[in-house]
Amino acid sequence: MLDYTLKCHQIYKKLGDTQAIHDAAVEFEPNAIHGLLGPSGAGKTTLLHLISGQLIPDQGAVTAGGHPVHENPGIVSRICFAKAIEQAWSEYRVQDIMKFCSLLHPDWDAGFAAEMLDRFRVPLKPKYKHLSQGSQSLLSIIKGLASRSPITLLDEPTLGLDAEKREAFYELLLSDYSEHPRTIILSTHLIDESADLFQYITLMQQGTIAAHCETDELAGQARYLQGSTEQLAPFLGDARILHQESLGSVTRLAWLGSIDHETYFREQGIEITPIPLQKLFVYLTRQEQQISEVLANENIS
């Protein structure tokens, strides 16, 4: 089995006048499900394009198993990039698209693809451009999963899917991953629903990698501190505070990292409770300050 550890080495990419990606460095652990998170415009889709070899970095390189991805057909054929919208497919019929996919991806599972098209009732005859947004997303999902690619990139796979289909997708993803473990990188803004799927998360901010860490480890470092505003006042302004809110004279801080005065806090009756993963991801993606520094100080990433 080849090593498909995926690595971005300080990559830069300008799109028009915008520095879309700058100094992005990250290594994706192989055979794990990764969540790629960040506010819109943070560079998630551009990063996936660069990883897939469909865009060339201005500086730096993307490697898989130590080999550059760019202009390397042996590697590129093992990477499947399932986009939310596939412009190139517009004029083609679903059945033809599936045929292209089977030619492009050496490990294509045609039986599985046919079964999924049937299960999600995606019609075979219409042209892609005439499909609903939901069916277009499903087609991308089917491409991604049926490719069985050692590196599978899913960009906003749940776009336009209703709640029931999204739930079906999450189940499908887990069962398919269990049977065919591989590196899956999934970008999404539906953090609430997908938080529990990810073994690792990669957080992007303003075109760079702000954090990359194991989900459990990150969650273990995040706590709410709740007490009277007076008690908590001396700690306001700490860089480790992700979020703060007050109700009357009660204040709650979402705190990421070590708590220096834990015993004191407890004696003071300040409640220290864990932050649900979904909430934590929301705070992290909302952050405007550079979260990377906080995490580096706390030895989390």
Add this chain to the structure above:
Amino acid sequence: MAMLSDDGRPIFQQVAEKMEDDIIEGRLPEQSQVPSTNQFAAFYRINPATAAKGVNLLVDQGILYKKRGIGMFVAEGARAAVLEKRKQQFYEQYVVAMVREAAKLGITTKQLVEMIMEGDA
């Protein structure tokens, strides 16, 4: 997410606790096989690595053991071990919290004891 709570406690810990509950209540008898990590992952809709972490937590404590090539099984004496552990946690989780809440409400120890007696009747 099915059945696991959203209180922020680590998910692998919650998976381990669900298994402990099953052991205590006899749904997972000693020497019986426990579901695979992939089955746990599908059932709770969580990452299989997280489910594996929950299972391994109980393996480390000698509550589950691995039969090579077959799967995970409930160890002999697991029920007693889990009960002992959970009784200790009971004090931390429930008694301490209850006494603190009672103090806040001005309930005296005597009244608290009476309430417990009443609840037991």
